[in-house]
Amino acid sequence: MPLARSMSITSLSGMEEWDEEFDLEDAVLFEIAWEVANKVGGIYTVIQTKARLTVEEWGENYFLVGPYVESNVRTQVELIEPTNPALKRTIDKMNSSGCKVYFGRWLIEGSPYVVLIDVAFTAWSLDKWKTELWNNFSIGVPWFDREANDAVLFGFLTAWLLGEFAAQCEEPPHILAHFHEWLAGLGLALCRQRLLPVATIFTTHATLLGRYLCAGSVDFYNNLANVSLRCLCVRGVCVCAVFVCARCLCVRGVCVCAVFVCARCLYIITPNGLNVKKFSAMHEFQNLHAQSKNRIQEFVRGHFYGHLDFNLDKCLFLFIAGRYEFSNKGADIFLEALARLNYLLRVNHSDVTVVAFFIMPARTNNFNVETLKGQAVRKQLWDTAHTVKERFGKKLYESLLIGQLPDVSKMLDKEDFTMMKRAIFATQRQCQPPICTHNMLEDSTDPILTCIRRIGLFNSSADRVKVIFHPEFLSSTSPLLPMDYEEFVRGCHLGVFPSYYEPWGYTPAECTVMGIPSISTNLSGFGCFMEEHIADPSAYGIYILDRRYRGVDESCNQLTSYLFQFCQQSRRARIIQRNRTERLSDLLDWRYLGRYYISARHMALAKAFPDTFFYQPHDSETAQGFRYPRPASVPPSPALSRHSSPHHSEAEDEDDRYDEDEEAEKDRLNIRQPLALPTKKGPLPYPLPATAANGNGDRAIKSEKN
Numbered sequence: 001m002p003l004a005r006s007m008s009i010t011s012l013s014g015m016e017e018w019d020e021e022f023d024l025e026d027a028v029l030f031e032i033a034w035e036v037a038n039k040v041g042g043i044y045t046v047i048q049t050k051a052r053l054t055v056e057e058w059g060e061n062y063f064l065v066g067p068y069v070e071s072n073v074r075t076q077v078e079l080i081e082p083t084n085p086a087l088k089r090t091i092d093k094m095n096s097s098g099c100k101v102y103f104g105r106w107l108i109e110g111s112p113y114v115v116l117i118d119v120a121f122t123a124w125s126l127d128k129w130k131t132e133l134w135n136n137f138s139i140g141v142p143w144f145d146r147e148a149n150d151a152v153l154f155g156f157l158t159a160w161l162l163g164e165f166a167a168q169c170e171e172p173p174h175i176l177a178h179f180h181e182w183l184a185g186l187g188l189a190l191c192r193q194r195l196l197p198v199a200t201i202f203t204t205h206a207t208l209l210g211r212y213l214c215a216g217s218v219d220f221y222n223n224l225a226n227v228s229l230r231c232l233c234v235r236g237v238c239v240c241a242v243f244v245c246a247r248c249l250c251v252r253g254v255c256v257c258a259v260f261v262c263a264r265c266l267y268i269i270t271p272n273g274l275n276v277k278k279f280s281a282m283h284e285f286q287n288l289h290a291q292s293k294n295r296i297q298e299f300v301r302g303h304f305y306g307h308l309d310f311n312l313d314k315c316l317f318l319f320i321a322g323r324y325e326f327s328n329k330g331a332d333i334f335l336e337a338l339a340r341l342n343y344l345l346r347v348n349h350s351d352v353t354v355v356a357f358f359i360m361p362a363r364t365n366n367f368n369v370e371t372l373k374g375q376a377v378r379k380q381l382w383d384t385a386h387t388v389k390e391r392f393g394k395k396l397y398e399s400l401l402i403g404q405l406p407d408v409s410k411m412l413d414k415e416d417f418t419m420m421k422r423a424i425f426a427t428q429r430q431c432q433p434p435i436c437t438h439n440m441l442e443d444s445t446d447p448i449l450t451c452i453r454r455i456g457l458f459n460s461s462a463d464r465v466k467v468i469f470h471p472e473f474l475s476s477t478s479p480l481l482p483m484d485y486e487e488f489v490r491g492c493h494l495g496v497f498p499s500y501y502e503p504w505g506y507t508p509a510e511c512t513v514m515g516i517p518s519i520s521t522n523l524s525g526f527g528c529f530m531e532e533h534i535a536d537p538s539a540y541g542i543y544i545l546d547r548r549y550r551g552v553d554e555s556c557n558q559l560t561s562y563l564f565q566f567c568q569q570s571r572r573a574r575i576i577q578r579n580r581t582e583r584l585s586d587l588l589d590w591r592y593l594g595r596y597y598i599s600a601r602h603m604a605l606a607k608a609f610p611d612t613f614f615y616q617p618h619d620s621e622t623a624q625g626f627r628y629p630r631p632a633s634v635p636p637s638p639a640l641s642r643h644s645s646p647h648h649s650e651a652e653d654e655d656d657r658y659d660e661d662e663e664a665e666k667d668r669l670n671i672r673q674p675l676a677l678p679t680k681k682g683p684l685p686y687p688l689p690a691t692a693a694n695g696n697g698d699r700a701i702k703s704e705k706n
Helices: 042-061 070-076 085-096 120-137 146-168 181-193 208-215 236-252 282-303 331-347 369-401 414-426 447-455 485-491 506-513 525-533 552-567 571-588 590-608 650-655 660-669
Strands: 027-032 062-067 077-079 101-106 113-117 174-180 198-203 253-256 266-268 315-321 353-359 364-367 438-440 465-470 494-496 518-521 542-545 691-693 699-701
Touching (some): 027 042, 042 590, 062 146, 070 101, 085 146, 120 181, 181 198, 266 590, 315 552, 331 552, 353 485, 369 414, 447 465, 494 506, 494 552, 506 518, 506 571, 518 552, 525 542, 542 552
Parallel strands (some): 027 174, 174 198, 198 253, 253 266, 315 353, 315 494, 494 518
Antiparallel strands (some): 077 101, 101 113
16 A cells, blocks of 8 residues: 555545635735745745635735845746736826836746835935834834835835725725734834724734844843833834834734734734645655755765765764854754764764754855865766776677676776776875865854864764755755755755744744654744644654753753664664654645634734624634644553563564554544634534553554444
């Protein structure tokens, strides 16, 4: 029986019963963000991957609003005439009043409409709008802060757009505006101040305030209640913008995914999803892992030429990726754990080698010459081996053609040996393999390189842990490591993301949908989400590091333990774990997680237009979501995993290994699937769990037929 997913969207109990409460034909949704067709960070991924689902819900009444960036528009947007008559009149009116507003289709899945505003073209209004911002909200903006200036321009222009659209509609419209993070948030505050007939949603995502406080060695989470807005001087525009948005939402809007300032008016937490179909390879994902791993191995062969004294078949690839925030992203604790792991592997005489990649963009001026030379040497060796193979094959063919067995001593002549000796001499290296693949502009003060010098991981022959710092995002056109991010993740064995400040965390989610185990923390949104929905996350390859209730040293020891246990797994155990990890992908699909956004939009419409829309919130005490139980084939305890006989052989262990197809079927039957979301009938009922613990502690599998 082929391995099938243990859970699909249609199999989620209650999902098929979840229906629309509202008639959205007369409603219009504007989703406003600085990262619409403008990739800056994770919000771009949220909007891009969610677009298809939102288009299916709203159809022609869904418009994304973002900044006009010419370089992005050339490659991502098809400019067309507005299809909505009221919106066409709105754009024409704004363009005739000194603005530059463009309309088109974003060339992504779902092809949503986009309204792009050229903020630089209206910079002449900046001083006037700053004055209005101060008079109405007491928010001052420094003249030298370009990011804050862009936020002011973008906020006033989006408020202008919404107000003009409401005025151009022949009948009173039901407008819903969804603002993402503080860069778009001023538009929300202006909508409230101008009393526009607009229902509003504000998603905070991460905040600059949280990033700066956490990076500044502040015990952020334990002192959250003691932080005073009046005492904060860092990025005041960001803080005030979020705070003002929170106050405005208390009247006409909904605040979702709040992290810090507006937690008091938080209504819904909206986990971020992915288009799982994009990543899904069904049972072929194991083959894709092998193919991508081979490409990484080729890079490693070149990078460590002259010092390739370890077995690549027993080499594990670990990685961390994301914005270069040394402590917030957990790079500091990861490096310390790698140093301790290196010690454990050496004292235990392990034959496993770990190569840890750090994919974090930093300031560089070019590729490292030694790194490029390594790939050139590898290619030269490959060409030499291929030439000798062809000459050997030709002689072998000619010998067999005349009916004679070849004389092995004559198969390789002097010229062949000369070529091979020259190739071997070319692999000689007097220095250690480089740590960094690029020339860093701030090498002496770079946090990662400084930490590596302190812990002494210099890629020496004695080290069982090797480190490679790649200070730019991956690209398939790179002459060094020609792989895009998805290919690279598929080829690795484990993603490590021990973040201290991570409101969600797309990197471990991307690992999950590609079947790659990962380590995250209980301070990240992803880690908390998985702890809430999975009874035993580590059994599915989702390791949750405790950084909330443990000190740094304790957390580092826990991370080291996770890494060492992973290194001790057999190849078969890793394959089984990857299969389990991939089964969780549907849990992260927008087809499921998009329901939280739908619920937030319905709540906002009902709050702003109570005469037209009605929303029945679910009972928070009974709506606890569903949970994955522990996989059926995982032994409940070490004692029960062994035979009852005191003498057992390795052969018995081989025969008693789990059948993966049978395990998948057991896990499918073992999943508790109720989903609590508001419907016309109220919260969905929760069926009894399919499994229970018997007197011996073993899990009983209950068949659907019973």
